[in-house]
Amino acid sequence: MTLPDQFDHVIRSARDLVGQPEKQQEHCLGALFGLRHWHFVNIGSLDRPRPATGIIDTARLLVVFSSTGKLADAMGKSASSISIPTARAVGYCKQFPVEGLLVNPGEWSFAVELRAIEHFANAATSGGTGFWITHTTTEEDDFWDDLGVR
Numbered sequence: 001m002t003l004p005d006q007f008d009h010v011i012r013s014a015r016d017l018v019g020q021p022e023k024q025q026e027h028c029l030g031a032l033f034g035l036r037h038w039h040f041v042n043i044g045s046l047d048r049p050r051p052a053t054g055i056i057d058t059a060r061l062l063v064v065f066s067s068t069g070k071l072a073d074a075m076g077k078s079a080s081s082i083s084i085p086t087a088r089a090v091g092y093c094k095q096f097p098v099e100g101l102l103v104n105p106g107e108w109s110f111a112v113e114l115r116a117i118e119h120f121a122n123a124a125t126s127g128g129t130g131f132w133i134t135h136t137t138t139e140e141d142d143f144w145d146d147l148g149v150r
Contacts, residue, residue, distance in 0.1 A: 029120040038089040042080035059099040
């Protein structure tokens with residue numbers, strides 16, 4: 001079993017933001033984009049990989065894990081993965097007819113729409129003057145707002 005890592009702690013802290021879905025999504029997406037790779041479950045062959053999908057309600061989602069260890073815990077040690085560098089992951093996801101991602105299926109999973117992922121990625125790379133800092137307190141938010149840099 002893989003021990004909780006920084007990604008897990010961020011996702012768990014997002015659950016404390018009840019009634020603040022935008023902040024919850026920012027925490028989750030910030031953690032996701034902070035990874036070096038996204039690890040998709042490969043249901044194809046090694047020479048013709050194909051990522052696994054799942055359905056929640058009527059939405060088809062790509063199944064992705066934050067680490068190969070978490071993928072192996074959930075899918076078994078013999079499970080094959082498709083590891084995509086985070087910088088290329090959004091483009092990879094857009095190749096498939098899906099509405100979003102199911103991240104780390106299980107007790108601490110979350111689902112996010114592909115358009116929210118694209119928006120977050122575009123905002124992070126738009127070259128704007130602001131920047132995003134994860135896990136700030138209200139006082140820290142006020143500090144950055146007062147400086148006009150957030």
